[in-house]
Amino acid sequence: MGVEFVDLFNQWASSYDDTVSGNDPEYKEVFEGYEDMLELLAGLSISPVMEFGVGTANLTRKMIRQNKVVIGIEPSSEMRRIANLKCPEAAMYDGDFLNYPQLMTPIQSIVSSFAFHHLTTSEKIEAIQKFDDKLESEGQIIFIDTLFKDEAHKQALIKDAEKSGHLNLAQDLQEEYYGYLDELKEMFSNQGFEVSFKQMNKYAWLIQAKKGE
Template sequence: MGIEFVDLFDQWAGSYDETVSGNDPEYREVFEGYEEMLGQLADLAVSPVMEFGVGTANLTRKMVNQRKVVFGIEPSKEMRKIANIKCPEAAIYAGDFMKYPQLLTPIRSIVSSFAFHHLNRDEKKQAIGAFYNQLDFEGQVIFIDTLFKDERHKKWLISQAEAAGFLNLAQDLQEEYYPYLEDLKEMFSEVGFKVSCKQLNKYAWLIQATKEK
């Protein structure tokens, strides 16, 4: 994952929970229904679970409460500090989508929330190939993340953010690596996943990809 984001995560650690809770007007629509979305993802995950981009362990906490075994990966030192306090039952390691400790435990679900877009296209393809090798047969990748339906949708979201005066959000939508819907589906399909996507709010989508033979 791009090293340029790690410092941002460290800076964001202290205010992340406030932002996803809807207390930052600029990102309120991005995280609308946040707790419900994470609850849906946690319900779908089958243990043992590998979680990328643990952040402040909001999803981790929900899965552990369901008595699921969770192995977490998080690149930010400051985020890991909060996650270890909030969810000491989970094993949380330093790493990211591209570089992480190799686990001997067979994994049934790989999950992530609002993190996969930090990889560029080539990194996404490489990570998806690694997911396929990591998962048991019929294991699943289950992500929640922002993506664009197409170029027209991207331009519309940027114009909406600019019109509202949300210039940081507009910049994020232009500079971060949010994928296009069909391109992301193709990346999973060509490796051997059966993939489906469902829109959850104006920005966020649920991506489910099941490993097939």
């Protein structure tokens, strides 16, 4: 469930860090300011943190350097292998947004970068319900991900990508489950979270959802 992209991530793992550092022209704008965005997210997180879709542990490492306890969840074995090499201090587990080991650690922050869009709408709703159960009172969900302001914005971004010859990106924007701002706002609000959004680059947004007392 929600892990249909894992084969792709196993293959992408060895060159993933090249892509996020801007070396892939198709995805340069998607990852524009990547390190700064992750640094901001890391700084907002409160320990102990649970991180989903850790990839090659770029965000994980930043939180560990801030002396935070991080429990990482990642479904791709190749991504996990690299993450363990780059960040042996974090506890990494096989799992995904919906299925993961139930640990006793009280979680203050649930974080994720560039991964929540792998879930369909109903899976996102289910994941948010589970996060609510998992988080301590006043805990926070803090995500960075591509999202669309609305349908017109989605179509404009797809057209833009096509015009630039970025056909893989255009296909991703069409086929992956990037959320719409209002839809995500409703999902978090319905679960009782106070949510805010901040645009970080042409594609990526910071999503902060705070649980009540």
